[in-house]
Amino acid sequence: MSNGDRAAMLEKIGVDSVDALFVDVPESARRSGTVDLPKFAGELEVEAQLNAFADQNISPAKVPFFVGAGAYRHHIPATVDHIIQRSEFLTSYTPYQPEIAQGTLQVLFEFQSQVARLTGMPVANASLYDGSTAAAEGVLMATRVTKRNKAVLSGGLHPHYRETVETLAHAVGIETEACAVAVDNEADVLQHIDANTACVVVQTPNVFGTATDVTEIAKAAQAAGALLIVVVTEVMSLGLLKSPGEMGADVVAVEGQSIGVPLSYGGPYVGLFAAKEKYLRQLPGRLCGETVDADGERGFVLTLSTREQHIRRDKATSNICTNSGLCALAFSIHMSLLGQTGLQRVAKINYAKAHAARDQLVTAGFEVVTPRFFNEFTVKLAKPAIAVVEALAIKNVLGGVPFARLQNEPGFENHLIVAVTETVSDADIATLVATLKEVAQ
Structure with missing residues (x-):
């Protein structure tokens, strides 16, 4: 496509530049320049590079995981x-x-x-x-x-x-x-x-x-x-x-x-x-x-x-x-595998584990502001939740979702949404409580 083609298309849709098409994307989310990747590589080298990228992620299956807020980790047969x-x-x-x-x-x-x-x-x-x-x-x-x-x-x-x-x-x-x-x-x-x-x-x-x-x-x-x-x-x-x-x-x-x-x-x-x-x-x-x-x-x-x-x-x-x-x-x-009885049983496990986690957090001095809940509740911390979650991640605990990540709302900067499903063990809960005490109090 030539520069003339681009100019004609931009004129037709009424914008001055290609950058104007991305005005709704925050500056912080935009990349300047190209991605630092080799111009060419063999399949073996590409696979190794992509695996290296993937290894930078923390798998929910390998660490205590309390992330929810609309997407939940459950056991799938x-x-x-x-x-x-x-x-x-x-x-x-x-x-x-x-x-x-x-x-x-x-x-x-x-x-x-x-x-x-x-x-x-x-x-x-x-x-x-x-x-x-x-x-x-x-x-x-x-x-x-x-x-x-x-x-x-x-x-x-x-x-x-x-x-x-x-x-x-x-x-x-x-x-x-x-x-x-x-x-x-x-x-x-x-x-x-x-x-x-x-x-x-x-x-x-x-x-x-x-x-x-x-x-x-x-x-x-x-x-x-x-x-x-x-x-x-x-x-x-x-x-x-x-x-x-x-x-x-x-x-x-x-x-x-x-x-x-x-x-x-x-x-x-x-x-x-x-x-x-x-x-x-x-x-x-x-x-x-x-x-x-x-x-x-x-x-x-x-x-x-x-x-x-x-x-x-x-x-x-x-x-x-x-x-x-x-x-x-x-x-x-x-x-079909769960059936009515199985679904109810898993739901009850979720409820029990979440309430056990709530009780331990309250005993440790944290303020839980959710009055009635199933398997997810919100903790109001003494400091901004985003910083706390980052500190938890460094210690290999995925401790929840800061409400501020979902919406920038004054008065809710310290609110941390914690989800507890049947995949969370008693040891995971103990680790969350102990690590939160280290980084959030």
């Missing part, structure tokens, strides 16, 4: 990876032709059934990209249902989810109103509801770990003609806590990563999406159904597909192009 590596699953794509995609359609149908049961909702779709985009799709859906134009976002909503919702909402002209950040004040959303409110978005357990019964919030929102969207970032919590459906949710958006999907440096993950049956035709993505064929045999079909590729563009309710199919399969396999 080896059977999950073994099954998804089978060629009929690994290479499967969108089931456009049901007569040759019965296996894929059945897997998605079973997946939907599991998600509906887990969330306590009557219908679920065949998955979305991740929890944050599922939340954003819920907001878009609520505006279609209510013919209103404002979304109220709880102060306990994960900042990354809030930013995702705000980005998509801005693109289509939806107003968003975010409540003040709070460890435990989900009901604050009710003060922001007016005649233009399409939905109220509440997360439980919230980003600080606080678990909330949102039954009364659901009643108040619905009385005002708005929908309640419940966000869950730790799907394992649904093995123990009351389901969103039981609490009156209209829409549920969940990150399903904790079941069957490894951390993988942040993705790909799998978004779970469920709703009341009366909103079925407004669901984003696709929905698979069970039927019988001409011979009366059990069969599966693509019952609902709302993407613009399938129907008139102006009637589409989604531009979701796929459904994280392999991750959805991994979720479904892990759920």
Whole structure:
């Protein structure tokens, strides 16, 4: 491409330089110059260099690991990876032709059934990209249902989810109103509801770990003609806590990563999406159904597909192009292996270990500010949490997520979000407490 070509393209899109295209990327995140790599190298040398880069990472499996805040380390049975590596699953794509995609359609149908049961909702779709985009799709859906134009976002909503919702909402002209950040004040959303409110978005357990019964919030929102969207970032919590459906949710958006999907440096993950049956035709993505064929045999079909590729563009309710199919399969396999009893058992272990960790931290003199939680809570330290986490990492302890890493909010610089799953041992907890006492007090 010539300089003239570049100049013509920049002029067409209305910017002065290529650098102007990256104005939203912070200066601190930009690289000046090229990466210091050799111009060429053999495969053996490249492999050695990449392994050296990889060795600079600290593996969650090798050190005490308490990182959560939306992505969690859980034990995944080896059977999950073994099954998804089978060629009929690994290479499967969108089931456009049901007569040759019965296996894929059945897997998605079973997946939907599991998600509906887990969330306590009557219908679920065949998955979305991740929890944050599922939340954003819920907001878009609520505006279609209510013919209103404002979304109220709880102060306990994960900042990354809030930013995702705000980005998509801005693109289509939806107003968003975010409540003040709070460890435990989900009901604050009710003060922001007016005649233009399409939905109220509440997360439980919230980003600080606080678990909330949102039954009364659901009643108040619905009385005002708005929908309640419940966000869950730790799907394992649904093995123990009351389901969103039981609490009156209209829409549920969940990150399903904790079941069957490894951390993988942040993705790909799998978004779970469920709703009341009366909103079925407004669901984003696709929905698979069970039927019988001409011979009366059990069969599966693509019952609902709302993407613009399938129907008139102006009637589409989604531009979701796929459904994280392999991750959805991994979720479904892990759920099948666990069963209801297994899921509840793992959830109880998470709850017990987290509360044991909380008790030891409190005994050691730390202030835990989360009043009710599943497997994640927030510690308010005496100094900035970012510096403390860096000091912990030097001592080979991955001690949690500073809230300031997620959002620069005055008054929350010292808040450290700590997640404790079944993969954490008693020795890990003791190490965290002892090391925190060294670097944070």
